[in-house]
Amino acid sequence: MSQRQVFNVFEQYQKARVQFVQMVAELANKPQNIEILQNAGVISLLRPLLLDVVPSVQQTAALALGRLANYNEDLAEAIVKDNILPQLVYSMTEQNRFYKKAAAFVFRAVSKHSPQLAQAVVDCGALGILVICLEDFDPGVKEAAAWALGYISRHNAELSQAVVDEGAVPLLVLCIQEPEIALKRVAASVLSDIAKHCPELAHAVVDAGAIPHLAQMIVSPNAKLKCQVLSALSQIAKHCVDLAEMVVEAEIFPVVLTCLKDKDDDVKRNGSILVREIAKHSPELSQLIVNRGGVAAVIDCISSCKGSIRLPGIMMLGYVAAHSENLAMAVIISKGVPQLSICLSEEPEDHIKAATAWSLGQIGRHTSEHAKAVAVTNTLPVLLSLYMAAESSEDLQVKCEKSMKNILQKCTHVPALEPLLHDAPPNILKHVLEQFSKVLFPWIFRCTSAEGGQLSTSY
Amino acid sequence: MATLARLQARSSFLRSQYYFRNRVVDVFRKKEYDAAVKIQSWFRGCQVRAYIRHLHKIAIIIQKWWRGFLGRKMYQLVVKVAYYTMKMNLYNAMAVRIQKVWRGYRIRKYCFNYFYLKEYLRAVSETNEAIRETLEEFAEMQEREEKKANLEREEKKRDYQARKMHYLLSTAQIPGIYNSPFRTEPDPWELQLQKAKPLVHPRPQVKQMYSPSLTDWLACTSAHSFPQSKFLPPITRKKCQGPFRDINEVLEQRYKPLEPTLRVAEPFNHLKLSREELRRKEWVQNVNDKMFLPFSSYHKNEKYIPSMHSSSKYGPDSCGEQHFRSENPKKWICDKDFQTVLPSFDLFSKYGKSYSKAGQII
Numbered sequence: 010m011s012q013r014q015v016f017n018v019f020e021q022y023q024k025a026r027v028q029f030v031q032m033v034a035e036l037a038n039k040p041q042n043i044e045i046l047q048n049a050g051v052i053s054l055l056r057p058l059l060l061d062v063v064p065s066v067q068q069t070a071a072l073a074l075g076r077l078a079n080y081n082e083d084l085a086e087a088i089v090k091d092n093i094l095p096q097l098v099y100s101m102t103e104q105n106r107f108y109k110k111a112a113a114f115v116f117r118a119v120s121k122h123s124p125q126l127a128q129a130v131v132d133c134g135a136l137g138i139l140v141i142c143l144e145d146f147d148p149g150v151k152e153a154a155a156w157a158l159g160y161i162s163r164h165n166a167e168l169s170q171a172v173v174d175e176g177a178v179p180l181l182v183l184c185i186q187e188p189e190i191a192l193k194r195v196a197a198s199v200l201s202d203i204a205k206h207c208p209e210l211a212h213a214v215v216d217a218g219a220i221p222h223l224a225q226m227i228v229s230p231n232a233k234l235k236c237q238v239l240s241a242l243s244q245i246a247k248h249c250v251d252l253a254e255m256v257v258e259a260e261i262f263p264v265v266l267t268c269l270k271d272k273d274d275d276v277k278r279n280g281s282i283l284v285r286e287i288a289k290h291s292p293e294l295s296q297l298i299v300n301r302g303g304v305a306a307v308i309d310c311i312s313s314c315k316g317s318i319r320l321p322g323i324m325m326l327g328y329v330a331a332h333s334e335n336l337a338m339a340v341i342i343s344k345g346v347p348q349l350s351i352c353l354s355e356e357p358e359d360h361i362k363a364a365t366a367w368s369l370g371q372i373g374r375h376t377s378e379h380a381k382a383v384a385v386t387n388t389l390p391v392l393l394s395l396y397m398a399a400e401s402s403e404d405l406q407v408k409c410e411k412s413m414k415n416i417l418q419k420c421t422h423v424p425a426l427e428p429l430l431h432d433a434p435p436n437i438l439k440h441v442l443e444q445f446s447k448v449l450f451p452w453i454f455r456c457t458s459a460e461g462g463q464l465s466t467s468y
Numbered sequence: 469m470a471t472l473a474r475l476q477a478r479s480s481f482l483r484s485q486y487y488f489r490n491r492v493v494d495v496f497r498k499k500e501y502d503a504a505v506k507i508q509s510w511f512r513g514c515q516v517r518a519y520i521r522h523l524h525k526i527a528i529i530i531q532k533w534w535r536g537f538l539g540r541k542m543y544q545l546v547v548k549v550a551y552y553t554m555k556m557n558l559y560n561a562m563a564v565r566i567q568k569v570w571r572g573y574r575i576r577k578y579c580f581n582y583f584y585l586k587e588y589l590r591a592v593s594e595t596n597e598a599i600r601e602t603l604e605e606f607a608e609m610q611e612r613e614e615k616k617a618n619l620e621r622e623e624k625k626r627d628y629q630a631r632k633m634h635y636l637l638s639t640a641q642i643p644g645i646y647n648s649p650f651r652t653e654p655d656p657w658e659l660q661l662q663k664a665k666p667l668v669h670p671r672p673q674v675k676q677m678y679s680p681s682l683t684d685w686l687a688c689t690s691a692h693s694f695p696q697s698k699f700l701p702p703i704t705r706k707k708c709q710g711p712f713r714d715i716n717e718v719l720e721q722r723y724k725p726l727e728p729t730l731r732v733a734e735p736f737n738h739l740k741l742s743r744e745e746l747r748r749k750e751w752v753q754n755v756n757d758k759m760f761l762p763f764s765s766y767h768k769n770e771k772y773i774p775s776m777h778s779s780s781k782y783g784p785d786s787c788g789e790q791h792f793r794s795e796n797p798k799k800w801i802c803d804k805d806f807q808t809v810l811p812s813f814d815l816f817s818k819y820g821k822s823y824s825k826a827g828q829i830i
Binding site (some may be wrong): 128131132165170171174263266267269270271272297300301302303304305306309335339342343380 | 589592593595596597598599600603606610765766768769
């Protein structure tokens with residue numbers, strides 16, 4: 010056979026491989042084809058193509074595998090069982106950026122389903138190569154690698170610790186400073202996933218100097234980036250007072266309030282979560298937020314949205330008011346109580362109502378002035394009706410009862426107490442009567458000890 | 469004697485008379501006696517009563533003085549106590565006054581300044597107002613920018629549409645569809661079309677290979693300092709007429725091999741390469757590849773890889789157990805093992821007493 014004929018055979022084979030792999034990759038885009046592909050045993054066929062001589066076949070094979078693994082957990086498990094991941098790790102070291110992107114996509118798709126799969130990805134040594142990819146020049150490779158690390162560390166603290174041990178965090182902080190928005194977003198989401206599990210991991214993120222860069226990115230116009238940055242900061246701040254103070258020192262404060270006014274609902278929600286996590290730790294931090302006008306911004310945010318987006322804002326008001334009576338008074342003068350009572354009556358969901366009831370209880374429990382401010386907005390009958398309603402959940406009833414008790418023990422405003430006399434159950438009624446006795450007793454005493462022993466009407 | 473007889477005759481009568489006459493007295497005697505007794509007793513009673521009265525008076529005087537004395541003593545005590553109480557009350561009242569003033573002062577100055585609180589709340593509400601205004605402005609600004617961006621996009625789209633539909637413009641002969649003669653004035657699209665430049669479809673560009681020209685990386689970019697064309701003119705063996713160099717010299721010049729300087733000839737990452745080299749050499753000497761990691765948490769997730777000897781599916785190797793001293797409890801006569809009377813060799817003293825159960829003797 011002449012040389013050309015021999016080459017012809019090889020060329021045909023190569024063309025066939027390229028075509029097969031491209032078709033499989035395209036078919037894997039549609040969910041209905043994936044079942045059929047799985048039954049046809051596509052994974053074992055794609056596996057040798059990963060080590061093919063032609064680079065484009067390798068890349069497309071990796072891309073196809075990634076799409077298959079993305080679809081459901083069984084395919085991802087099949088990929089893990091077939092020992093494809095170590096091969097990917099091995100070949101990723103010497104390949105070009107398209108292959109690295111595709112391989113990182115495979116890792117991401119496999120590890121997103123469950124912690125065991127993520128552990129399998131970690132066990133085959135993928136973390137090392139992913140961290141090396143984070144240092145690559147191409148931003149696409151960095152983004153894919155960071156995304157894969159994010160999905161791995163999302164599941165539990167051990168996996169996050171493994172990611173941190175590989176030294177990913179300083180590289181992620183460098184990624185955040187890159188100009189590409191998608192890369193920034195993914196890096197921020199990875200830091201958020203790492204920091205959310207426990208205080209040590211959050212400290213690891215902070216020690217790498219992430220906070221100033223994250224704080225700078227709050228002002229960016231891209232809504233999704235803002236969401237991720239705010240979520241990262243709130244996951245860092247939620248663990249303990251020191252971390253919250255460090256976040257506050259990065260001077261986020263008036264800027265975060267603009268996020269509460271954003272059009273995008275997710276940004277509003279994440280912004281109010283951040284403010285809540287900072288406010289809940291200590292009175293000083295709450296005072297700081299109040300001094301910067303945070304309470305007004307949160308109340309406006311609550312009034313402008315509905316449903317579970319309001320929940321972090323409501324809880325923030327409760328936390329601020331719980332710390333001290335001055336702060337509760339500050340919440341009252343910022344017109345928080347009418348807003349909360351609107352929430353209480355409007356919201357359909359029980360857990361939001363429970364949170365609102367709790368916040369109102371925290372505001373009203375300090376002194377009689379506070380209780381009066383809560384009572385004049387007519388919330389006590391609403392709380393009572395929620396407590397008595399049969400379809401309220403357990404949690405809601407408990408919280409309503411506690412709030413009512415707390416408010417009633419300080420309330421001396423008689424017009425607000427009167428409606429409760431009619432249909433309150435005995436355990437609430439006794440507090441109402443106690444308050445009545447406190448209000449009325451000096452009056453009766455004065456009258457009976459007047460001259461002539463007659464009830465004087467001059468009082 | 470007559471008198472005597474008379475007297476003697478009267479003697480018996482005398483006796484009785486004497487008796488009766490004396491008895492008469494006796495009748496009164498008791499009375500008188502009783503009366504005397506009564507008088508005496510009464511008198512004695514009076515005496516005694518007078519005496520007793522006297523005694524009473526004296527006793528009263530004594531008691532009066534004594535009680536007066538006691539009372540005065542008591543009075544002095546009472547006065548002392550009352551005085552003391554009055555003083556203490558005064559002191560207490562003064563102390564309360566001082567404490568009241570001090571406590572009010574302390575609370576107002578150090579703990580809780582009511583006016584400061586009012587001021588603070590007022591400042592908070594002012595800040596709230598300011599923040600609300602700022603946020604309103606911010607939201608308005610964002611809306612304005614969005615609207616502007618939308619308008620610009622619309623504008624661009626309309627422009628693009630007009631450029632695509634340029635051929636619908638009306639000519640002198642034929643009025644276009646937007647310029648109907650039945651309308652009073654042309655449609656605004658007509659004006660748009662008049663303003664638009666005709667859109668040329670982008671021809672499929674031949675992808676040019678990226679060929680780095682010399683000017684990309686050289687500082688000297690003047691046009692004539694380097695030859696423009698890729699190929700040098702051919703050198704024929706024939707010598708040209710004129711003051712030209714020798715052919716061999718020209719050939720030498722053209723095909724002169726590159727003689728890089730020593731600095732250039734060194735690879736630029738020679739430091740890195742030599743470090744790699746050193747690391748590789750040192751790696752050869754390592755017993756264990758894994759770095760010594762400090763804490764147990766680093767080793768937590770490492771799976772234990774048992775050695776081949778103990779993990780083959782044919783059971784562990786019996787070297788060391790069944791050859792040297794094998795035990796078969798089924799063949800024993802009694803339950804217990806032989807007692808060791810003499811201590812065994814050190815070599816076998818640990819036998820069967822190690823911690824691991826790999827030998828399965830324990």
